[in-house]
Amino acid sequence: MATVFERTALAGMRPANRIIRSATHEGLGDREDFPARLAERYIRLAQGGVGAIITGYAGVSRDGRAWPNMLMIDDDAYVAAYREVTEAVRPHGVPLIMQLAHGGGRTEPAVTGEEAKAPSRHRYKGAGTTARELTEGEIEAIVGAFVRGIIRAWRSGFDGAQLHAAHGYLLAQFLSPALNRRRDRWGGSTDNRFRVVREIVSRARATVGDFPLLVKLSAYDFDDGGMRLEESARLAELCREATVDAIEVSCGNDNWFCVVRSPKVPVEAIVELSPALRGASWLKKKIAALLIPRMFTTYDEQENYNVAAAAAIRAAAGIPVIVVGGIRRLEAIEAIIAAGQADYVSMCRPLVIEPDIVAKMRDGRQAGSRCINCNYCLIGVGANPLKCYYGRLPGKD
Numbered sequence: 108m109a110t111v112f113e114r115t116a117l118a119g120m121r122p123a124n125r126i127i128r129s130a131t132h133e134g135l136g137d138r139e140d141f142p143a144r145l146a147e148r149y150i151r152l153a154q155g156g157v158g159a160i161i162t163g164y165a166g167v168s169r170d171g172r173a174w175p176n177m178l179m180i181d182d183d184a185y186v187a188a189y190r191e192v193t194e195a196v197r198p199h200g201v202p203l204i205m206q207l208a209h210g211g212g213r214t215e216p217a218v219t220g221e222e223a224k225a226p227s228r229h230r231y232k233g234a235g236t237t238a239r240e241l242t243e244g245e246i247e248a249i250v251g252a253f254v255r256g257i258i259r260a261w262r263s264g265f266d267g268a269q270l271h272a273a274h275g276y277l278l279a280q281f282l283s284p285a286l287n288r289r290r291d292r293w294g295g296s297t298d299n300r301f302r303v304v305r306e307i308v309s310r311a312r313a314t315v316g317d318f319p320l321l322v323k324l325s326a327y328d329f330d331d332g333g334m335r336l337e338e339s340a341r342l343a344e345l346c347r348e349a350t351v352d353a354i355e356v357s358c359g360n361d362n363w364f365c366v367v368r369s370p371k372v373p374v375e376a377i378v379e380l381s382p383a384l385r386g387a388s389w390l391k392k393k394i395a396a397l398l399i400p401r402m403f404t405t406y407d408e409q410e411n412y413n414v415a416a417a418a419a420i421r422a423a424a425g426i427p428v429i430v431v432g433g434i435r436r437l438e439a440i441e442a443i444i445a446a447g448q449a450d451y452v453s454m455c456r457p458l459v460i461e462p463d464i465v466a467k468m469r470d471g472r473q474a475g476s477r478c479i480n481c482n483y484c485l486i487g488v489g490a491n492p493l494k495c496y497y498g499r500l501p502g503k504d
Contacts, residue, residue, distance in 0.1 A: 211277025
């Protein structure tokens with residue numbers, strides 16, 4: 108029977124255990140979008156016992172940059188800088204996987220310098236922008252940007268790459284029947300909506316060969332006409348057929364509190380920490396504090412909320428499945444692995460508050476994470492390096 112703390116084989120990589128650090132935007136891109144202090148963060152995670160590390164997302168093109176402090180991989184100039192990171196982490200024996208992304212309709216003109224673009228015209232709640240429809244030529248250019256990003260990750264010494272096709276970013280927008288209403292070869296049927304991922308993987312394989320390629324999928328969302336499990340299970344089958352090596356199962360599109368659950372909307376943190384409101388007047392902040400609770404939906408299920416979906420996708424996919432979403436306790440991790448609901452689990456917020464939580468679980472020093480799901484870390488990272496706030500704003504202790 109599979110156990111949590113055993114060394115396994117994942118697409119040729121050798122994770123020391125079945126707990127993976129899920130991609131987490133670290134806010135550590137410098138003014139030229141080069142990685143700053145990234146190696147020390149990953150070394151700390153490696154020393155803390157994780158089986159593998161997926162990086163915070165790196166943008167494949169300027170028009171897909173989602174944050175001012177986002178990492179980028181859209182130019183060959185970045186390869187040497189990332190090679191320094193991979194070479195620093197390699198002695199610790201923990202596979203390092205680069206996540207690649209394009210913001211699509213979730214980008215903002217203030218960040219990219221141009222209007223947001225998406226598979227179909229759509230207003231995105233999180234960004235507050237209306238994206239125009241991509242042209243055929245622009246889609247081809249984006250496919251090429253992802254392919255070049257994968258090749259740069261390979262050349263930089265990463266052990267694998269992951270395509271971010273979840274959480275309402277561009278590839279997820281293509282996959283979603285609610286967000287992709289195109290009538291050409293990039294839309295319509297499930298196979299057509301998957302075409303963008305298939306093309307990226309196929310074209311990259313011509314250069315990188317059997318370099319491990321993973322995809323992060325949203326198994327479901329709560330959008331009208333959006334992603335449902337039957338659809339995502341079919342997408343998982345298409346991933347296998349396209350030679351994707353593993354799938355990470357998450358949820359949600361641009362509804363942020365579907366992706367990362369909170370017991371309540373963290374109004375104070377959004378007002379004080381989000382880039383859009385940090386420099387706002389007291390009156391604008393006051394109005395925002397009244398409106399924000401009406402703009403977001405909270406969800407009762409706070410832990411392990413993607414496990415059932417992951418089990419169904421694993422049954423359909425026939426390739427390794429990683430599950431993320433509110434995973435906090437060793438008892439739950441052991442049960443997920445023992446029952447075959449997923450091959451690996453991944454965590455984000457628990458490793459923000461405790462980079463060594465996996466070692467603590469492995470050594471019997473701690474049964475679960477101290478994370479309280481306040482989500483201040485994921486709000487504050489828009490303008491600051493990633494850190495745990497533990498539900499307290501700076502200067503208000």
